[in-house]
Amino acid sequence: MIQLPNPFQPRETLARAQVLERGTPFFIDLGVAAIGLACFYAIVRIAMFWAGRPEPEMVVSLSPRSLPLYAFYSVVRIGLAYLLSLLFAITYGYIAAYNQRAEKVMIAVLDILQSIPVLSFLPPVMLAMIALFPTRQLGVEMGAIVLIFTGSVWNMAFSFYSSLKSLPRELQEATAIYGFSGVQRLFQLELPYAAIGLIWNSIMSVAGAWFFLMACEMFHLGSRDFRLPGLGSYLQTAADKGDGSAILWGLFTMIAIIVATDQLLWRPLISWSNKFKFEQVESSKRVSSPILHLFTHSDALASIRRHTLDPLAEGIYGKLASRRMDRIHKLATFDPDTRPNRSFADTVRIYGLPTLLGIVAAVAVAFAALQAIALLRPLPGREYLHILLGAIITFLRVNLALILASAWTIPVGVAIGSNPRLARIAQPLAQIAASVPATALFPVLLLALVQIGGGMGIGSIALMLLGTQWYILFNVIAGAIAIPNDLKEVATLFKFSTVQRWKTVILPGIFPFLVTGLVTASGGAWNASIIAEYFPIKGQILQTLGLGAIISEATSAGRFPVLLLSTIVMALMVVTTNRLVWRPLFRLAETRYKLN
Incomplete structure (x- = not known):
């Protein structure tokens, strides 16, 4: 669009504005190039470190001068774990949403995995990675990245799955009418529709990665002591x-990284995702981002998109569309009388391989189950009773933490998501508070509780609350943002009272997001129990009775039978909760509270 000069603007001001307008894209492109060079140097530096030999007894320096390098290593680990989590969440959620046969099993498995503590994954993951790369630092680093992945991926998978199940029917019919291919449907409908929930759960995933960073970078496995340089x-x-x-220097560095990440990454993504909001009336108030404005006005990025990305996407979509039309034409002209007879050998060759693979997988699972039973056989009966009692106590703590978290996150999340002015202040503060690991604040909190007469019993609930309340808050914020503005205007037009607005607009609008938040918060609370109930401080171990403490103690002592039995008991409790509570709520969100 050509912009005409304003005749009422002074000539000197107009000339200065034209110079700035011509010069701004140059500085933007220069900044983009600098970011590219910095990323290239970071890749080279981390590759050189990972290719080296592992240090058997690495000493962590507490000098503030070591913090920039340690922070760099931790950010790289979290970034790679997040990319792995995003790829897994999209793939797993897509298959679970569109494969009805596998859906029930996949969601049950997902619920179990998100509730299993990181330390339960630790022995097999770390031993496997070290066996793959025995002479390189890469083995230990990959083990830490996979452990961070196991603590941050599940809420993203739940969010994408829930978004796909709540796709409006008219949008699905439109893509079918226009003959979208699977890839085109994914990138032009499903990912845009799920963008708001996926971005807010990505924020929570990175916050979860910071939460478990201390456990993933420094841990004991039997007699071996693993330490990685990091924050x-x-x-x-x-x-x-x-x-x-x-501790203060470390927290200051971590908060500085979190603030920079919020301003450089999350705020631009939140502002960008507003255009995917499903509504018929556009909102006049939206979240803005100077960083997003700079990137959208970069001539270099616009040229790359115009000459590379757009032609590539059009070529791929065109080929997929032509293949789809060819298949439709072949099906329309197919004559069943001309179909060649299939021999018995062809049938065995086509269908025999999947059957054979299924048999092999079943035999492998049965063999692993027998080995697990053999591993549990030496445990005495009192160990079973001890684990069962710890599971009941942890179950009560988890549910109490969920109730306390829901009591304040639902109204606050709705207020933040519905009020743009409040969101400008509260969103960054919530992201910073969620990303600061509760494990770093727990020593101060625990010492304060001990002084006022509390103990690990109250302290464990507080740590669970600090680690899980953000799952509910961020999902409620995403749900409040996703409520169409035309529904809000109708409620205002008919002068709904506060109770009527909550009952007919707000709670139904946020319900799918709220269920996702509660499910992931429940899994996060079970996961946080390993740290909340067993915490080392000043050379001593503070612990309370619970399943998380049993798992942490068994991991430190290398008691794999106890670790296995505790994990099985936790999985059984999670499966029972899934069948009785979460699955009915998911079904309700998919049917009654679906936007159509």
């Missing part, structure tokens, strides 16, 4: 030695 190991070492100054 998590720095904070854990400072907490073990009771070095308050080092």
Whole structure:
């Protein structure tokens, strides 16, 4: 669009504005090039470190000068774990949403996996990665990345699955009428529709990664001591030695990274995702981002998109559309009388391989189950009773944490998601608060509770609350943002009272997001129990009775039978909760509270 000069604007001001307008794209392109060079240097630096030999007894320095390098290593681990989580969430959620046979099993497995603590994954993951790369630092690093992945991926998968199940029917019919291919449907309908929930759950996933960073960068496996240079190991070492100054330096560095991530990544993504909101009346108030404005006005990025990405996408979509039309034409002209006779050998060759693979998988599962039973056989009966009692106590703590978290996150989340002015202030603060790991604040909180007469019983619930309330808050915010503005205007037009607005607009609108938040918060609370009920500080172990404490203690002592039995008991409790509570709520969200 050509912009005409304003005749009422002074000539000097107009000339200065034209110079700035011509010069701004150059500085934007220069900044983009600098970011590209910095990313290239980071890749080279991390590749050189990972290709080296692992250090058997690495000493974590508590000097503030080591923090920039430690922070760099931790950010790379979290970034790679997030990319892996995003790819897994989209793939897993897509298959679960559109494969009715596998859906029930996949969602049950997903619910179990998101509730299993990170330390239960630790022994097999770390031993497998070290066996794959025995002479390189890459093995230990990949083990830490996979462990961070196991603590941050599940809520993203639940969010994408829930979004696909709640796709409006008219949008699905439109893509069918226009003959969209599967790839085109994914990139032009499903991913855009799921963008708001996926971005807010991505924020929560990265916050979860910070939460478990201390456990993933510094841990004991039997007699072996694994330590990686990073911000998590720095904070854990400072907490073990009771070095308050080092803890403050580590927290300051972590908060600085979180603020930078919020301004450079999350705020632009939230502003960008507003265009995918499903509504018929556009909102006049939207979240803005200077960073997104700079990227959208970059001539270099626009040229790359215009000459590379757009032609590539059009070519791929065109080929997929032509193949789809060819298949439709062949089906329309297919004559069943001309179909060649299929021999018995052809039938065995076509259908025999999947059957054979299924038999092999069943035999492998049966063999692993027998080995697990053999591993549990030496455990005495009192160990079973101890684990069962710990599971009941942890179950009560998890549900109490969910109730306390829901009591304040639902009204606050709706207020943030519905009020753009409040969102500009509260969203960054919520992201920062969620990303600061509760494990770093827990020593201070625990010491304060001990002084006022509390103990690990109350402290464990507080730590669960600190680690899980954000799952509910961020999903409620995403749900409140996703409520169409035309529904809000109708409620205003008919002068709904506050109770009527909550009953007919707000709660039905956020219900699918709220269910996702509660499911992931429940899994996060079970996961957080390993740290909430068993915490090392100043050379001693503070613990309370619970399943998380049993798992942490068994991992530290290398008692794999106890670790296996505790994980099985936790999985059984999660499966029972899934069948009795979460599945009916998901079904209700897919049917009664679906936007159509």
